[in-house]
Amino acid sequence: MKIGFIGLGIMGKPMSKNLLKAEYELVVVDRNQTVSEEYKDLGATIVKTPREVIEASDVVITMLPNSPEVKEVVLGEGGLIEGASEGKVLIDMSSIAPLVSREVASKLIEKGMEMLDAPVSGGEPKAIDGTLAVMVGGKKDVFDRYYDVMKSMAGSVVYVGEIGAGNIAKLANQTIVAINIAAVSEALVLAQKSEVNPELVFQAIRVGLAGSTVLDAKAPLMMDRKFDPGFRINLHMKDLSNVLDTSHQVGVPLPLTASVLEMMQALKVEGYDAEDHSSLVKYYEKLANTEVGR
Numbered sequence: 001m002k003i004g005f006i007g008l009g010i011m012g013k014p015m016s017k018n019l020l021k022a023e024y025e026l027v028v029v030d031r032n033q034t035v036s037e038e039y040k041d042l043g044a045t046i047v048k049t050p051r052e053v054i055e056a057s058d059v060v061i062t063m064l065p066n067s068p069e070v071k072e073v074v075l076g077e078g079g080l081i082e083g084a085s086e087g088k089v090l091i092d093m094s095s096i097a098p099l100v101s102r103e104v105a106s107k108l109i110e111k112g113m114e115m116l117d118a119p120v121s122g123g124e125p126k127a128i129d130g131t132l133a134v135m136v137g138g139k140k141d142v143f144d145r146y147y148d149v150m151k152s153m154a155g156s157v158v159y160v161g162e163i164g165a166g167n168i169a170k171l172a173n174q175t176i177v178a179i180n181i182a183a184v185s186e187a188l189v190l191a192q193k194s195e196v197n198p199e200l201v202f203q204a205i206r207v208g209l210a211g212s213t214v215l216d217a218k219a220p221l222m223m224d225r226k227f228d229p230g231f232r233i234n235l236h237m238k239d240l241s242n243v244l245d246t247s248h249q250v251g252v253p254l255p256l257t258a259s260v261l262e263m264m265q266a267l268k269v270e271g272y273d274a275e276d277h278s279s280l281v282k283y284y285e286k287l288a289n290t291e292v293g294r
Contacts, residue, residue, distance in 0.1 A: 002027055003149065004057035006050055006073055007094070008035050010229070011120070012063035014127040015093070015153045019061075020044070021130075022152035027056045049078040059089040059146060066238050067100040074104050086112035089142060091150065093134070095119040097242045098164035098171070099249070101137070105163045114142045117163055118150060119170035121177075123230040131155035135173070137165030171246060174239040178260045178277070180214040185281040188222055188292045198223055199294040218278040223294045227275040234273040237264045 004027045005016040013035075020026055026044040029052065030036050036046045047053055050073045054060050060080060064070050070092055074080045080090060090108060092101065092115065101117040108115050116138035126132045132154040136143050143159045150157045160169045187210075191201040202219045205211065221227065240261040247254045263283045264273070272279045285291050 001025065001059070001149070002057045004028070004053035004060035005063070006053060006060065007063035008032075008039070009063065009065075010124050011127045014124065015061075015063060015120075015132070016044075017042070018127075018130045018153045019149070024149070024152070027053050029053050050074070050080045051078050051083040054080045054083040054088055054090075057088075059091060059149065061091045061149075062094055064092075064094040064096075065235070066094070067096040067242075070094050070096050071100065071104060075107060081107060081111060081113075084108055084111035084113040088113045089146065090115045091118050091146060092116070093118045093120055095170050095174070095239055095242070096167060098137075098167040098246060101167050102164045105138075114139060115163060116142055116146065117166040118157075119167055120154070121170065121173050122155075125230055126155070127153070133173075134158070135160050135166045135169035137161055137167065137169075138163045167242075168246070171239065171243045174236065175243055175254065175257050177214055178236060178240060178264075178280075179256050180212055181218055181277055181280050182260050182263065184215050184219055185222065185284045188219060188281060189284040189288050189290060192292045193288050193290045197294070198292050221276065221278040222281040222292050225293070227272075227279045229274060229276045231277050232274055233264050233267055233277050233279060236277045237261060237268065237273070240264070 002025045003019055006029055008030050020042055027047060028039050028044050029047050040046050047056060062070060062073060105115040116136055118134050118136040120132040120134050122132040130153055134150050134154045134157040136159050147157060160166060188198045191198045206215055240257055243257055267279060267283055272282060281292055
């Protein structure tokens with residue numbers, strides 16, 4: 001099976017390399033000559049436009065920053081839609097607005113092409129080790145046909161409904177993660193300011209009801225001051241903006257999500273938006289005039 005891959009960034013590069021490890025043939029497009037040469041050395045076919053990618057592939061995977069980039073790659077000049085034909089499939093693994101997924105899918109269907117929206121969770125570390133969580137919307141038979149392809153990049157691949165459902169699930173995921181990181185930040189700053197070792201508090205609570213994957217992953221980073229991006233604040237802001245846009249369209253107030261987005265906006269003003277979203281602790285540290293450590 002020939003797989004096209006568009007979007008060789010922080011997430012896309014390790015995901016595509018896991019496809020190569022699974023011995024799929026890969027067709028890629030990238031404007032960065034260094035990246036193109038790297039993939040050529042790995043045995044991938046290099047082309048110049050998204051249209052050429054789909055013409056040379058059975059299925060195309062996109063991993064792009066946001067809705068406008070997906071629309072441009074799929075529907076723009078030289079885009080996938082220009083090379084679309086019966087039987088071709090797009091698996092968009094970007095995190096975008098659900099209504100955009102539905103719009104793009106409807107355009108492709110006119111050309112006889114199917115689409116899955118399959119956003120991922122787990123950040124760069126899980127992209128590298130192939131243990132991402134994938135949430136998929138689209139036709140069930142198309143999901144079943146390409147399950148193994150997605151599973152080669154993931155630890156979990158779950159079907160959640162028709163097109164757009166994958167991104168609804170991702171928005172729910174990002175809401176929970178953001179609010180959880182904020183709660184972890186509040187708790188550790190409280191401990192620090194109260195002159196109780198945050199490390200000991202972390203060990204005491206992680207096995208109880210307060211325990212979570214977010215707590216285990218992010219509390220150590222906060223205490224060790226390691227804010228290199230696994231998932232950048234500016235990307236989480238993009239997701240939360242999509243959450244709120246969608247919630248407003250369907251009539252669901254999300255006050256906690258809105259609050260965390262504003263906290264991240266404050267960090268952006270401070271110049272922290274390219275750091276990991278665990279930097280949210282810095283918002284609370286500034287309010288309390290303290291710094292969390294072990």
